[in-house]
Amino acid sequence: MDETRSRQVVIAGAGIAGLTSALAFAGRGYAVTVLEQAGQLEVAGAGIQLSPNATRILRQLGVLDRLTVSAIRPEAVVLKDATSLRDLARVPLGQTGEERWGAPYLVAHRADLQAALAARVAEQPEIQLVTGARVTDIAVAPQNITATAKRDGGSMEAAGGILVGADGVWSSVRSQLAGKEPAFRKSRFSGELAWRATIAAESAAGQAFAAIGATDCVTTFLHPGFHLVAYPVSKGSAFNLAAFTKGERIAEGWSGHADPAILAAAMRGTSAALARLAALAGPWTAFPIHTVEQGRWTMPEGVAMIGDAAHAMTPFAAQGAAMAIEDAAMLASMIADFPDDPQQSLAIWENLRRPRIEKVLRRGALNRLAWHAWGPVAIARNLVLATRPAEKLAADLDWLYGWEERKVVRR
Secondary structure, three states: OOHHHHOEEEEEOOOHHHHHHHHHHHHOOOEEEEEEOOOOOOOOOOEEEEOHHHHHHHHHOOOHHHHOOOOEOOOEEEEEEOOOOOEEEEEEOHHHHHHHHOOOOEEEEHHHHHHHHHHHHHOOOOEEEEEOOEEEEEEEEOOEEEEEEEEOOEEEEEEEOEEEEOOOOOOHHHHHHOOOOOOOOOEEEEEEEEEEEEEEOOOHHHHHHHHHOOOOOEEEEEEOOEEEEEEEEHHHOEEEEEEEEEOOOOOOOOOEOOOHHHHHHHOOOOOHHHHHHHHHHOOOEEEEEEEEOOOOOEEOOOEEEOOHHHHOOOHHHOOHHHHHHHHHHHHHHHHHHOOOOHHHHHHHHHHHHHHHHHHHHHHHHHHHHHHOOOHHHHHHHHHHHHHOOHHHHHHOOHHHHOOOOOOOOOO
16 A cells, blocks of 8 residues: 555544544544535534543643633532432532633533534535535555545545544444454444433523532432432533433434433422422423444554444533544544554554443443432432532542543654
8 A cells, every 4th residue: 555545544433432533633644535425514412511531632632722712611410319419419610610620621512613623624625525425335455544424426435544433422434344353343322311301591490400500510410210410511591401311222323312201200209399390391302312322443454433333422521522532633643643453553542441431331331220229229328429529529530530641652
């Protein structure tokens, strides 16, 4: 393969993972083609939490300053009992967190992050973003990957030494390559539903939240049947609400129709004020939570799956976007630092990322167990939280929020 081809990267998907990957590779001198099947950049979901391990990378890529125009830096994560509305714990963020972890903890509307990434991409002559391009075929040869996409009634090809599958939990790249790499895993419904609503701060629902939650914090209400996370977005003009319950599988896609009685039943026994907030905030949109079983993320010929396409996870650690951002930055560094051996670079990248992802998955599972605890387990949880100082709660997150990419040296 010639040198020119080896310095070209093809990325499928222009979401958070794909755009971050494009910026990371372009910053290391690669020519990048991003293929996005939507005719224009679309945003799925509503609010998003970006912990310091993610914002540190966004700062390095020149995105953070654009994002902070609309994002909010919450003062803390507050855990509250959904029945009594009593505070159970408070993890300090804000300036204290930024000093501790070296980067801010932000909450924002997902559209604001997408816009900040897209604006930065538009400034990079090394990046070509092609919309309305649906990948329909992938030809794989060692460090010579060609993606064929349907576009404008015809077809186009994009070729490079590396193909990055950043096209989400229902990845077409993963599906197409599954025959060549059987260890690529399919997505599956987790049995959980996310119920989302965005409410104006000045609305009746916004005032109902202000009466029971911390408007400058990430507030999580804990209950055996559900938990609800709320935080400000769009410079405080609105609040993002996300409730999580068990539920039946609904339509394949980012959102679907589910019986609101599921959410109402899960919230039975909560405080009247919280029930009123849920009623005022409706109608809620239900999102099926899908995950991807842990399998291979790379092919030695030059393919890497990142973000949700590789390891979609439940949102209970609030790390889905952050892990995609970490994936993208570290992949570009690993390939660029050792360009003569991309096969080994991909293997090392996957081997280094896997323990990190698995630890985050365990943290998410632990959070869900703790937040939905009931009876004696809930009593024990509350006692532990009541006796654990805020500084200790923050220290428990050092491994997560304080993460920085380590330099890899080969001998």
